[in-house]
Amino acid sequence: xxxxxxxxxxxxxxxxxxxxxxxxxxxxxxxxxxxxxxxxxxxxxxxxxxxxxxxxxxxxxxxxxxxxxxxxxxxxxxxxxxxxxxxxxxxxxxxxxxxxxxxxxxxxxxxxxxx
Amino acid sequence: xxxxxxxxxxxxxxxxxxxxxxxxxxxxxxxxxxxxxxxxxxxxxxxxxxxxxxxxxxxxxxxxxxxxxxxxxxxxxxxxxxxxxxxxxxxxxxxxxxxxxxxxxxxxxxxx
Numbered sequence: 001x002x003x004x005x006x007x008x009x010x011x012x013x014x015x016x017x018x019x020x021x022x023x024x025x026x027x028x029x030x031x032x033x034x035x036x037x038x039x040x041x042x043x044x045x046x047x048x049x050x051x052x053x054x055x056x057x058x059x060x061x062x063x064x065x066x067x068x069x070x071x072x073x074x075x076x077x078x079x080x081x082x083x084x085x086x087x088x089x090x091x092x093x094x095x096x097x098x099x100x101x102x103x104x105x106x107x108x109x110x111x112x113x114x115x
Numbered sequence: 116x117x118x119x120x121x122x123x124x125x126x127x128x129x130x131x132x133x134x135x136x137x138x139x140x141x142x143x144x145x146x147x148x149x150x151x152x153x154x155x156x157x158x159x160x161x162x163x164x165x166x167x168x169x170x171x172x173x174x175x176x177x178x179x180x181x182x183x184x185x186x187x188x189x190x191x192x193x194x195x196x197x198x199x200x201x202x203x204x205x206x207x208x209x210x211x212x213x214x215x216x217x218x219x220x221x222x223x224x225x226x227x
Contacts, residue, residue: 004157033215042119042203042217043158058214090157104148104215106157 002026004107006091012113013081021076021110023091031094032074033104034058034066036087043090049074081114088112117142119206121218128194129226136189136202136221144206145213147180147187152201152220194225 007022025032030051035043035058045058049068063085065077074093078085088111094104120139128134138147146165150158162171164180164187171178175198177190187204201222205215 035217040124040219042121042205042219043215044217045214048214092157103160106159108155108157 004091004093004105006089006107006110008110009108010111012115013078014115015081015083017081018077018079019081019112021078021089021091021112023074023076023107024072025074025091025093025105026072027093027095027105028071029093029095029105030071032068033092033094034064034074034076035090035092036060036085037090037109038087046076046089078112083114086112086114117144117206117208117216119204119216119218121204121221123221124219125222125224127224127226130195131193132225134191134194134223136204136223137186138188138204138218139186140206141185142206143184143209144216145184145209146207147184148205148207148215149178149187149189150203150205152203158203191223194223196225196227199223199225 004025033048034046037043044060046064047066049055052071055066088109090109091107092104122137148163149161152158162178167182167184169180175192179188201220203220204218208214
């Protein structure tokens with residue numbers, strides 16, 4: 001199993017540009033999450049999904065959109081990039097019983113810079 | 116908003132020393148997790164503590180969950196350079212969909 005994979009690893013965007021961060025997991029996990037990690041800060045939850053077709057906002061959803069058409073994929077969309085979105089983005093997944101009882105697996109991250 | 120305060124933020128010690136990292140909140144969590152993160156990688160789960168007062172040991176690492184399930188500590192005995200990394204605590208929220216609330220992390224450097 002590859003686990004959780006994210007692409008791209010690095011990206012530089014200009015203000016106002018759009019992009020999609022890709023996340024795929026091959027563990028058949030129902031729960032998937034997107035976090036951002038700013039320097040010196042912990043991870044903050046952007047969006048999460050408890051299954052295909054179901055998504056919900058986390059702590060910092062503004063400026064982002066998600067979709068979950070399959071169990072495996074959970075892309076994160078930035079429509080109008082802003083410098084405040086410069087961060088490292090992590091995707092994670094866990095099994096259907098949730099965080100309390102199952103390990104949450106993180107991808108390697110996407111480092112995004114908006115200039 | 117539930118917050119987790121971690122201390123210290125930075126810790127630099129010599130190989131063989133002991134250390135403790137603290138994670139405190141005014142909120143109650145269903146459980147609390149500790150992660151270790153290497154540069155350029157995602158966090159990796161070390162342990163989940165669920166019951167108030169619970170103590171778990173993982174080789175030289177000892178994790179404790181406070182009786183009121185609001186705080187936790189990580190103690191490392193005889194630290195080694197391989198322990199160097201960012202240690203994150205994360206509380207699992209109660210009720211509804213389970214979500215993680217992360218502390219800011221403790222950056223540990225163990226010098227040989």
